[in-house]
Amino acid sequence: MTKMNKSYKFRLYPNKGQTEKIIKTFGCNRFIFNIMLSDKKKYYEETGKMLNNTPAQYKEEYPWLKEVDSQALSQSHQDLNAAYRNFFKYKRGFPKFKKKGVKDSYRSCVINNNIRIENNKLRLPKIGLVEIKMERNLPKNAKIKSVTVSKTKTNKFFAAINFEYEKEIKQVEPKTYIGLDFAMADFFVDSEGNKGNYPKFFRNSQEKLAREQRRLSRMIKGSNNYKKQKVKIAKIHEKIANQRKDFLHKTSRKIANSYDVICVEDLNMQAMSQTFKFGKSVHDNGWGMFVNMLEYKLIELGKYLIKADKFFPSTKRCSSCGNKKEMKLSDRVYKCPSCGLEIDRDLNAALNLKQYGIKSIQGKLSFE
Secondary structure (H helix, E strand, O other): OEEEEEEEEEEEEOOHHHHHHHHHHHHHHHHHHHHHHHHHHHHHHHHOOOOOOOHHHHOOOOHHHHHOOHHHHHHHHHHHHHHHHHHHHHOOOOOOOOOOOOOEEEEEEOOOOOOEEEOOEEEEOOOEEEEEEOOOOOOOOOEEEEEEEEEOOOOOEEEEEEEEEEEOOOOOOOOOEEEEEEEOOOEEEEOOOOEOOOOOHHHHHHHHHHHHHHHHHOOOOOOHHHHHHHHHHHHHHHHHHHHHHHHHHHHHHHHHHHOOEEEEEOOOHHHHHHHOOOHHHHHHHOHHHHHHHHHHHHHHOOOEEEEEOOOOOOOOEOOOOOOEOOOOOOOOEEEOOOOOOEEEHHHHHHHHHHHHHHHHHHHHOOOO
16 A cells, blocks of 8 residues: 545635634734744844744734634744745745735644544634535545645635545556657647647637736726726636646546556746746646646556656657757758658657657566
């Protein structure tokens, strides 16, 4: 049996009193993060050292912090310390102060069964039993580890339940292989010549989105109509995100069920969007999210995802003879000067990725 970690996200329906408590927890979480960050910053400027402060130190001066879940404040403390360590160790950017409404959420860990599901309701510390829409049940042997409560800009509440469970995973002997090459226009081209045909949800909604944003720009900032219009725009973005996730889940499930080994390139999507100025196209199709979905689905099935090294010349290499040649971004057909092969550039790359996957598996794994 293998221990697995997974997270399911469910819609919450808190009553008026519970809604107020959840929003208060968001505020306390944000406050403790910001005040601790401010004190750390001052201490570092004065001494050059890191201040080891904790939420408990502030509860006497700010007694209303005791009214919310202490674990939520503790998790905020851990997030701040992790951000500080990343700054000093990896130079990833100094921690930023949290702003109201940017990302309203808090995380709480399970201690003494304080978070549990009772009669299709979720019990949360200091909140009580909250109505929850359980579209699917947790595995029978699931053990809840933590819950992240969040509020969207469309004023919907969600609970992401992180749980641990045991599952028997039998590794599959690889028989079917496929290579997937990322394609800006078609999402991907596989080694069998099929295209991903991503529906371009954001592009299709751009005109409607621009129209609603123009209306917002003509309204008085802070007015009731302004707030309503912001929610209307947020609903469009939310629909786009939901459409994208639905497409990616269905596509990744279909591919994971069909093949034993899938090989993709290890791409830096953020760098690609900035370098080639394809930001909208790259962020719209969600390739990184798609690869993550593929990975965990394949692991559960005992199958394999192979990520080709970013220096692997999938585009420059001839899939027939192995010869390499330079390719411009505008070159859509690969013409091999050695063997004379003429093939679509993306299909050629996908075939090379498939070969990479086959060689990787044969070199690393053995089956009795």
